[in-house]
Amino acid sequence: MTTSNFLFLFFFIFLIHFFTVPSRADLPGTWELLVPDAGIASMHTAVTHYNTVVLLDRTDIGPSRKRLPPHHCRNDPNDPILKKDCYAHSVLLDLETNSVRPLMILTDTWCSSGQFLPDGTLLHTGGDLDGFRKFRKFTPCESSSSVCDWEELQNVQLSEGRWYSTNQILPTGEIIIVGGRAASSVEYFPPRETGAVEFPFLTQAEDKQHDNLYPYVHLLPNGHLFIFANNKAVMYDFTANKIVRDYPILDGGPRNYPSAGSSAMLALTEDYSSATIVICGGAQFGAYLQRSTDTPAHGSCGRIEATGENPVWEMEDMPFARIMGDMVMLPTGEILIINGAQAGTQGFEMASNPCLNPVLYRPNEPLGLRFMTLNPGTVPRMYHSTANLLPDGRILLAGSNPHFFYKFAVEFPTELRIEAFSPEYLSADRAxxxxxxxxxxxxxxxxxxxxxxxxxxxxxxxxxxxxxxxxxxxxxxxxxxxxxxxxxxxxxxxxxxxxxxxxxxxxxxxxxxxxxxxxxxxxxxxxxxxxxxxxxxx
Missing domain, CATH: 2.60.40.10 (Immunoglobulins)
Structure with missing residues (x-):
């Protein structure tokens, strides 16, 4: 090949690549930094009706980067790191000013669960160590006020310890608390006289790597619960404490903790008689037990009409394999899949290759055309990260701490920055x-x-x-x-x-x-x- 022919071929290949591979700026969506240092890495996040955001980490994490107000230290002789802890492990973010205020949490909230009560109070349940059987409440207030803070309920406790459980509000306004490590049962808030009620499905869905933790729970419009653990799902009549339907096995292996897929229920519409569940991503089976950080995740999604006569899983693939992704329902009925990694599994320092590209799932498109790749971020959001819809339509991204304590001089450091992602619907040309x-x-x-x-x-x-x-x-x-x-x-x-x-x-x-x-x-x-x-x- 002559030099001129070689140069022509090189230039031709370059043109093909230039016009067929979108640049970062060509992909939909924009990113912005809201808070450069929130002081804590948020393991749990919730948006209140006062347009504030509660961010919450473990209490036994050691020193955070946010101090409590003077004379507001937590004294815990059982804390393995700080017997007298003067650092905040929860903060309140004001969305109007992007300022954060430290909050006082007394007992350990590691891998706990939560849900808002009908009056807008955040109910928070369980955790590890001294938080194992705790109920806590956060009653929101105006962001200009400094009155609202965490309250530990003193005269009531969980019937069974809850670590890695899932909460769901019910049609009555009660909260059902499902599962947790070594807790194959459900219970309620306000507590019922019956206490914990055995739910053997969680034991049947368990394997050696405990993929029945943080089960996916969705309230169906027929009043029953769709509960998924490991690779199995049931329709549960909680009023009669019985399973009324077993769903087919979802192919692709375990999906919830520690295999770390995600799940969402599509928008309820029309006569509200139909509900469809989507479950996406997860680690390869065995990655957690082998402590493998580089085993590729899988990118399959299963979709099932949970209320249909003969429900079956419809399978499709995301553009990226992903573990620890968050599925956020957008106001339009589309789903944003964001955060996570492309290899490894959930757990401390057990993942690699962060997945920086969000993906938009468009449920009304035909099979094979539902996914759109969006503009990538630059901050890895891996283990212990969160994503929440904000009232202005943006998505709040917080947390990521793949380490047992706070670490910063490492490949994937503890992340104290808070960001927002704006989907394409917020672009200037649609204003x-x-x-x-x-x-x-x-x-x-x-x-x-x-x-x-x-x-x-x-x-x-x-x-x-x-x-x-x-x-x-x-x-x-x-x-x-x-x-x-x-x-x-x-x-x-x-x-x-x-x-x-x-x-x-x-x-x-x-x-x-x-x-x-x-x-x-x-x-x-x-x-x-x-x-x-x-x-x-x-």
Whole structure:
């Protein structure tokens, strides 16, 4: 080959690569740093109806990088590191100012669980050591106030210790607490006289690497629970304490802790009779027992209509293999899959090759066309990281600490930065489609007809959706209590004041949307408004 032919071939290959491989800037989505140093690495994260965010780590982690206020030290003679601990292990983030305030937590919250009560109080359960049987509450307040803080409940405790359990709010407003290490049972808050109720399915779903921890729990619109552990799932009638359906085995091996896939229930819509569950990613079977950091994860997803007559898993593959990814339901009904790694498993220093590209899952597209690769971040978010939907439509990313204590001079350091990812619907070229909610109720009753008024820069074409999004408790690659409900709406009608008025009907009952606070989003042509909060009451 002559030199001129070689140069021509090289230039031709370069052109093909340039025009077929998208650059980082060409991919949808943008990133921003919100807090350069939150002081703690958040293992658990939840957004309150005061537009603040509770971030929470273990208490036996040793010194954090945020001190408690003077004279607010925690005294614990059993703490293996600090008998007198003057460091914060929980903080409150103000979304308006991006400032953080230290909070006082008294007992160990390592691998605990949580859920919001109907009045907006965050209930937090279990943990390790002195937190094993604890109930805690955080009652939110205005961000300008310094009054709200963690409260340890003194006269009530869990019937059985809960470490790696999952919480789900029920149609009645009660919280069911499912499983945990060495706890094949369920119990409730407020506590029932029966205490813990045996749930043998969790034992049957267990194997040597304990893939029944942090089970995936979803409240179905028929009032039963979809519970997944290891590679098995059941429909559970918690009122009668019996399994009413066994689902087929999900191919691809174990999915929940420590194999570290993720799960979400698709948006409930139309007559709310159907519910579809998606479970994506996970470690290869045996990676945890072998303590393998470089065994490639798998990228398969299973999707099943849990309420169908003959449900089967429909399988598809993500663009990236992924463990420890978080599946976040967006206001549009699409799912963002973000965080995690492409090799290894969940656990301290047991993963490698961070997966920096978020992926958008578009459930209404045909099989094979549902995934879109998004703009990659630069901060690895691996073990003990979280992702939460914010009222403005961004996704909050916090945490990542793959080490037993805080470590910074290592390949994957303890991560104290808090970031936000903005999906493509927040891009500047769609700003004129973004609705602004100017009128909405503060409280709703089930089945109630009500109105929402919005303004939009461009004339409205088609239907503006009004969707309710819960505020879940995010931990260990699963958002406990996450759900999106698309309301029945009328066409948006313009009035003389330049507003569009939309008639809406609240969810019919607590099976579709349990009582509590929800973010109300108006969605115009796939572009969501900033949410307003509404309390759904009985």
């Amino acid at each position: 004129n489609l973004r609705p602004v909610i100017v009128e909405s109720p503060e409280k709703l009753k089930y089945g109630e007809d009500f109105g929402v008024a919005v303004t939009v820069e461009l004339p409205v074409v088609g239907i503006i959706e009004v969707n309710l999004a819960s505020a879940p408790f995010s931990t260990h690659s699963f958002s406990q209590g996450q759900r999106l409900v698309k309301l029945k709406v009328t066409s948006a009608i313009p009035d003389d004041a330049g507003k569009y008025r939309i008639g809406c009907t609240a969810p019919p009952d607590g099976k579709v949307a349990p009582p509590g606070y929800y973010m109300v989003f108006a969605v115009n042509q796939g572009v969501p408004s900033v949410a307003r909060w509404v309390q759904l009451v009985v």
